[in-house]
Amino acid sequence: MLVRQPSLYPRRKPVPWQRYVAYVRHAEHRLARRRHPLAATIAGSIVLAVAGALFAQAVGVGIGAGVQDLSRSIADTLPTGLDSDLVLGEQPVVISTAPILDTLPEFTKSNELFFEGRIPSFAIREDSAVAITLNGKLVSTLAIQPDGRFGGVPLTLVDGANTIEATLVEGTTEIAATSHTVTVDRTAPELKIVRPAAGATVEGEVIVEGRTEAAADVIVNDRAVRPNPDGTFTERILAPSGPLVIAILVKDKAGNETKTELGVIVSEVRAPTTGLALAISLDRALVKPGETVVAEIHAIQDGQLKPDLAVTLQVGVVTIGTYRTDSTGMARVGFAAPNHEVEDAAVVVLAGGTSARATLTVAKPTPPPTARP
Structure with a gap:
């Protein structure tokens, strides 16, 4: 029978939990005097959670799992942004109050653009609004709906690059901002057909070669063709003997299109030439x-x-x-x-x-x- 020997180092009694609560309250008051109320609330909540984890460690509960669960909970609750980076355990957590814009195009062929977005629910206050600037000029100040949504108004863009910035403001104080660049391109892409020539007689397989602007989409007779990085492309068409209409369509990233058609005569492959x-x-x-x-x-x-x-x-x-x-x-x-x-x-x-x-x-x-x- 094994007899358990008494420890030479008796276990220390846990620190009373009231002491941790006092630490947290003191930290919240100090942060509230020096920082934004929202930042103080978030920081106080995190300090409270960490203090609870330390208390759990004092009474013999593992802290690793608790910190990881806390990190995952904060990451799931708060949207991402650029305002504050926190690291709990081994998992980074990013807290943001910046406006979140709905998906906007990088290129468009229209000078009018409708946009919408939302504000994280924890960042909305009674005097919150969203200021919209276009190319550095304030164009609108939008109210925030109870669900955090804003927008639904058109912006008039200029040809070329346009920088749109949405800034969360409280009174005259700027809290956080999000920007996006949209390029207006209204010029149709260039399209040049190298071969075949219109009206040519082609024996057997028809090879279509051409050139357009880089990164454009190319469609030859309803079939997508992948162009080379320099915009050149090649497509082979197997067609029966007789007239053949070849339709080539190219579309750039803004949605501008150029289309051309040409006709050729497809002839049968001739028998091997003697000699x-x-x-x-x-x-x-x-x-x-x-x-x-x-x-x-x-x-x-x-x-x-x-x-x-x-x-x-x-x-x-x-x-x-x-x-x-x-x-x-x-x-x-x-x-x-x-x-x-x-x-x-x-x-x-x-x-x-x-x-x-x-x-x-x-x-x-x-x-x-x-x-x-």
């Missing part, structure tokens, strides 16, 4: 991953160079693009080598039912041997 031969050579057969390689393609028909012939270049299973030979029957195409190491990658050119190939090896440089000491 057509292709040849391909690479300026380098061994490169590092991602390096540029130039392929030189020659087309010969019946012993003569074949100009204006559509040739398609592929590297492995990736199609680089379709190009046309020049007046000398040659096409030079630059492309980036694969980003990974590969041995004997196939570089294939296709045209008129025939093909030619070259091989490319992609390898990382071998580090020099380490000299022995």
